[in-house]
Amino acid sequence: VLMMCGLQGNGKTTHAAKLGRYYRSQGRRPLLVACDVYRPAAIEQLKIVGEQVNVPVFTMGTEKPELIAEKAMAYARDHGNDIVILDTAGRLQIDDALMDELVRIKQHVEVDETLLVVDAMSGQEAVNVAKTFNEKIGITGVILTKTDGDTRGGAALSVLAVTGKPIYFQGTGEKLEDLEPFYPARMSSRILGMGDVLSLIEKAQSVQSDKEAEDAAKRLMENKFDMNDLLAQFKQIKKMGGASALLAMMPGGNQIDADALDEKALPHIEAIIYSMTPEERAKPSIINPKRKRRIAAGCGLTVEDVNKLLKQYDMMQKMMKKVKRNPKGFMRSLGNLGGMGGFKGFGR
Known part of the structure; x- marks a missing residue:
């Protein structure tokens, strides 16, 4: 009782x-x-x-x-x-x-x-x-x-x-x-201010199997990470309490401006990705101006929003290349991503 x-x-x-x-x-x-x-x-x-x-x-x-x-x-x-x-x-x-x-x-x-x-x-x-x-x-x-x-x-x-x-x-x-x-x-x-890595790991394990996490990490490190993977990761982040909750558990996360990670942007980003064809999600490089206009019209956002997402996607790929060469620079790279606007400003 x-x-x-x-x-x-x-x-x-x-x-x-x-x-x-x-x-x-x-x-x-x-x-x-x-x-x-x-x-x-x-x-x-x-x-x-x-x-x-x-x-x-x-x-x-x-x-x-x-x-x-x-x-x-x-x-x-x-x-x-x-x-x-x-x-x-x-x-x-x-x-x-x-x-x-x-x-x-x-x-x-x-x-x-x-x-x-x-x-x-x-x-x-x-x-x-x-x-x-x-x-x-x-x-x-x-x-x-x-x-x-x-x-x-x-x-x-x-x-x-x-x-x-x-x-x-x-x-x-x-x-x-x-x-x-x-x-x-x-x-x-x-x-x-040292983060809470164990709780972060437990949250991750509760929403994603070891095999799923291993496959995602492998694709990321091999630079095969596409829009389908990005969409899947956003869904995991939402299940784990959102970006700000994860940031609080990461070592050094208190040095990153949580406001730079706009939680309200995630639904807009998901809408853009859902508006893409399977081929475009798998190979974002084929998205030309005409495709961008169709994608923007399909999700009710602007071509500028689509461009922002594609730019952030390119930045993430470049960041992962840096991580492969210098793992210790990961948190600094993440901070720079947030400082450059992160995923802020979609649909505004």
């Missing part, structure tokens, strides 16, 4: 669903329980995210939260659910009524883990919240949210220092799959 707690707006409901998805992927049978009976649409929100991750949701309307939790336990036993996740109410600020309610739930239900959901970007406030919740109800662990933001995660150190409780998970984005176990060594690397 896992009880989620924390202030309103820190992502308890969303992360309850993320946890449900995480455990379901491990072959478990989680049950989400709607114990937030105050916030407008909280129950409906839990139902929606529960459906999205294919995890059942137990509700009893606006009954007392402790009674809902008690009935949910009986339901879980009858239906074979082996993990119960209680989504409790939050407040805009800590008050006695909130704490008393959480204590009553723990009196009615034997809770195994009391998980405090903390916003990594709230700084010192996160420390105060963690300290108070731990003193009042006794937390056993922490889920750190919004670790994909501008902060490097210093709040993680402070929360651990004042509570002595481990951080179990971290939320790395808004999507329901953006949850991963917390690894202290990786967070310390991020805090020091």
Whole structure:
């Protein structure tokens, strides 16, 4: 039994669903329980995210939260659910009524883990919240949210220092799959600006098989990389959280201007490539002015946009030739690509 707690707006409901998805992927049978009976649409929100991750949701309307939790336990036993996740109410600020309610739930239900959901970007406030919740109800662990933001995660150190409780998970984005176990060594690397290569590798492995990655790398190094490969790589980048998320995990990535990698440009680039014929994708060098006009008309963009993509494609090929000769210069080359406009300005 896992009880989620924390202030309103820190992502308890969303992360309850993320946890449900995480455990379901491990072959478990989680049950989400709607114990937030105050916030407008909280129950409906839990139902929606529960459906999205294919995890059942137990509700009893606006009954007392402790009674809902008690009935949910009986339901879980009858239906074979082996993990119960209680989504409790939050407040805009800590008050006695909130704490008393959480204590009553723990009196009615034997809770195994009391998980405090903390916003990594709230700084010192996160420390105060963690300290108070731990003193009042006794937390056993922490889920750190919004670790994909501008902060490097210093709040993680402070929360651990004042509570002595481990951080179990971290939320790395808004999507329901953006949850991963917390690894202290990786967070310390991020805090020091050294990137997080292990997480980058795990994300890559989750969206692409070893053989696919090997084939793509081989084509890239042999200069056989065409528009089909470029399209495939953009799809992988989107699945892995976008270019800015990957940049944050790369060693030296903090030295590159993330604004130079325009996330909004990717759909436009995909549209241009989809507008090409199979022959043009495989051999972009055959694209003459007449073909450019047809491609631009087909995707609703301009010939200038098509020219930008072809120019960037040529730059990538030249960059890979340099990488083959000087692997250590890869990050510098990537930075130069961003500085020259990267994939900015498509469709504007």
